[in-house]
Amino acid sequence: MSNHINYGSIPPKWPFPVKYDEENRIETDVLVIGAGIAGSMAGLMAARRGVKVAVVDKAPIDISGSGGAGLDHYGGCISNPDCGFTPEEYMELLKNAKVKFRPPDHRAYIQMKGAWDNLLELEKLGLKFRDEEDEFVGAPFRDDKTKIMYAYDYKNKDTIKLRGGADIKAFMRAGLTKEKNATLYERVMITNLLTEDGRPGTRIVGATGINEETGEFYIFSAKCAILCTAGLSLQATSTWTFNSEMFANGYRADPRVTGEGFAMAWKAGAEFLPEEQFGQSINTGPFGWPWYGVGNPDNTWHGVNIVDDNGKEMPYRNSYGDELSTVLDRFMPSEGKSNVGVLHPVPFIDAKKIESGEYVLPLWADLSAFSDDERRSLWGLMVGNEGRTRTAIYDYFNKAGFNPDTDMLQCPVMTPYNFQNDFKDWYQGEAHICKAWKADTLKGVITDWNQMTSIEGLFAAGSESDQGGAAAGSSGGYSGNRAAEYAIKTPRGKISEEQVAAEKKRVYAPVKRMDDPKANVSWKELWMGLNRVMQQDCGEFRSPELCEHGIKWLDSIKKHEMQMTYARNPHELSRVLECESRVTTGEIYLNLCKANFRAAEQNIGKDKIMLNKFIDGELITTYKEAEWWLKPPCSSSYLENYTNCRALEKEEKQNG
Template sequence: MYTNKTDIQNYPGIKWPYPVDYEKINRISCDVLILGGGLAGCAAAIAAARRGAKVAVVDKGPLVRSGSGGTGIDHWHDACLNPKSKISPEQLMEFYFQNPYWGGKYTMGHMRYIQAMESYKALLELEKIGLPIRDFDDEFEGSAFRDDTTGLMYAYDYENCTVIRLKGGALLKPTLSAEVERLGVQAYEYIMASHLLTEDGKTGPGSRVIGAIAFSGRTGECYVFNAKSTIICSGMPQGEWIFSTEFNGASSKFWDPNNTGEGQAMMAEAGAELTLMESNYTICANGGMRWPMYGTGDSNNTWYGCPIVDANGKRIPYTQNGKVMDWSEIYKNTWPGTGDGGSVTSGSLGELPGDLPEKIMSGEYKLPFYADLPSMPPDERRVLWGLMIGNEGKTNYPVYKLYGKYGFDPDKDMLQVPVMAPKSNFNKRAKPYWNGEVYEPWRECQKCSNCAVYDWTMKTTLDGLYVAGLTAGNNFASGAITTGAYAARNAWKAAKQTELIPVNEDQVQKYREQIYAPTKRDYGIGWKEFKAGCARVMQGNCGEYKSDEVLQNGLDWFKSIREGEMQQLYARNPHELMRTNECYTQIMVSEMTLTASMARKCSSPTMNFKRLDYPGTDEGENEKYITITVKDGKYTTGEIPVKYYLQAPYAQSFKENYDKYCALED
């Protein structure tokens, strides 16, 4: 019988199970140091190790499942160079620039181009190390989404064929981590890196990164890494606005809860420039309003194409440009051409009627709605509930297997859509996920934001420091893996021409004092209260509408928290030590978000950024990236042009730059 007998409530005050030593320092030297071992970090480790580098990878979790894509991936984006694709990498760039949802004019174009050029090739590489990508047992032979010659299965747009459904995407992370292990990469798991180390201990623009300092969430031991090149693949900050474990544990955000922004904080602290820090939005329900990811009835993204019916079984049609689409049209939402382009990258694909909120209000459709899986053709139903649900995100065990255990049968059952307010939540704002009520002050960083400024080698503005994956503004699995490998090739190329520069012991000591300060206290402010308190500052002072006075109010508030509650944070064991160090990074990232928001003196429809006090939008001279870093102990903002990656010293075309910097020959 399954019980909760071994829950912590029944073991009050038990001894910490791991040996703790806050004084011990482990010293590691390597060629390439990778901070964050998710999809990007593992891909980077593999690329560097295969070329002969001595590699160390550090992660707060276990490599076998860590990272935003660690639990599974159902589809593989931007495989422009697969045999059936009708979209070239150059065309895809146009798509990104046209679509605000994916970054629009603020797209980090070099990163997207790298992804488009290498996505399909990377997928074939994954297949070589054992990932099932094709319909190898012919389960879907003859289906419209399957190419019977190759066994590849496409998603969303069966004409353009740039998105590939992965037959075994839930196995992606275990496959990668096994290869990392096979190559002899040193993995440091359940360890949080929190500060970069720099030459002579000097930080600020122009400094050189020579490693990082980290500590274990189990033993509390310190790790000092000394490296020739360092790659940050630690995701992006998520949780500046939201902290609520009460209702759904660490599931209150769309993203992996380990995304707490230490990468961004340590990069800025060292002197690297970050950008798009002011870009945030409400992607779908958050806080306590969320439902299990992809685990309620939906019409979008992973659920695309599933017929939606109202409480009385009345079908709500998909439409495009006001015209009702029949079944065969839903999967031919082609772009460029008749379609809106949503299918090129998933996201918002076709539409239920644009006036659905009004039709709910008038009584034409009755809540609640249902995902009518039984009415789908068997192959489309099986590929939705079986492949998409089963491989994507947290759907393998928590949705597919668990729902099945309690008898859910897609052949017979209709999964309910969360009941939500018509006007706010059945329109575009809640898309691409019908995941519960949307509340504007509960914000998250945009998919492609909060990243470093980096060049065509994916080097940041500091020597020795590279980025990949979400830290480079790439939100896709294919993007994480391609940019991880690309950054690693360049990081290793640079490392080969570099001597190891020893760490500065004064800097190590300074950071150790900061890291371990909460261990000196066993009462005061706990990490959970602190994170929730900081989130409240952001909800109020960096919500949907911004103004200088309110943003400054937020900064003053954080100053007070730094002098007050932050000095009272306590950590009674290494686990709490890790969480309290996340508090430090959270406050720093939040301050940078407020400061970058102040520097953008206009609204930006592209990034859903609304100023009350500046009437203009980001056209003409306002069209620029705002940058931020720490210089002389202060946040310092600057600006660089959009498409800086196509201006001098770079060539004007994506292809020329890619060919020059892809480092494939090294």
């Protein structure tokens, strides 16, 4: 049967020894699940506290996670000494911001407060971000005293350009290998969390996993675990859509960010934050482009001139509607107005002028108006270090003869009114062109001031706790320290062998049924089945009845089509298991949607924060006060809470 599945294709001979059912038992103190930027830093900091640490990733750690593709600028570094405001001031400004890019809560503060220290740690590991060769002396974005180069806002200086960002993960992996207390497990996929007595809602005692090359089984005994699996994809290979080829090479999420961390936490009984968006289609589209490889004036290409096909320049405006007369104005805050929670200045492209023929498409990105410093910074310092640009854009374009001094880059042709959207990173594909084509928005698990979830012994960091992006390592390092402190004082829990046996049976089911002629559902078909459910029952229009219908539909898929999946090798087995996790994330969305309708019926006000967990087949909803992280038993001060949580860590450093 295996040679005739999938339209008669025969997979290549598997190059590794296959060891299904063979067990590896590992005992550790702290288990780090996922070793992207957050997970790698969590592993480093935990290991330095003297506890045994196991760092596990599905991929080679030197390229794993979204950061494995590269990084050109380090945003949210509010704690750097030259920033125009302190993290404490920023939190107050964020409350009244026009646009809230993230919730103004303790997780944002933790990440911002530690961002500068995290960057200095990365510098020690080998990451360069200063202009040590004095290549950009006198440039408006360079501080000549510290040699630090800033991006986007040259006055407030909250974002720092990175010189060696293309290799950031290689530096982090090298650092991990030098830590005597850290052991790396690469190409190992964690499949489930193990809980005390095998019951959801009880404390974490370990996890299970499989090797993606050999298929062998792993059982980790751990005093605690840190989820660092990056949440869900931010792009259109998501819970709603399956099409990686047409979307192009999106940098923002590793294609292997498939939601297993959320799925594991949900099955373990962790509380989840409420969901309001249920996917978004503004930063994604069915026809994307190689990222940063087409003309646009946003993100890494911020500030560049946009001209029409006749060379007519598009006027730049800030978020307050003021027209900007110079290139430097595009990198400065609005005079006398808040620059927190506002979009960067972008060209105003009048759709009516396109329709009338005054502006002639296509538009072009023209670097000629930039100074030599700005041009070399964009092309070479930023493009070249930003995710997936080193080879696919910078190297290929240069070899093809692209010269930023003289050449322009064509912008995608879109519906005229889409040029007026505030977000102008056009390489993501035309916004809202297909409402069903959504990227994920799941907010994930709730964490406290120690980065612990509602499950004892389960911590989270990075995008798993809405602390992703360049400074994800800040939350990772913080959670690694808190997890180590927990492990030092906590006895090891006993693993339930019944839970292990049940998970092992689930994991190997797709390979065990290879001789079953009814096993004819591939991992891709399982994923697309989930997509259809979500497009229908959790789309633009949602209702209580549709939520229930979607939950029943997914339950039917789990009982039928999911029992017909197959895997011909460990690679396909891993993909099937990822798609099973995706189905669980679909259930999370639908249950959170269901909880929203319940809250509306009960007239629950916006002054309450809704939390949901799923235990023994029941959706359990509870509520917390708004800003609970600043109310008893917590302090009313962000700084005091942060300092209290780091007190033991700082005491140990002072004592050597």
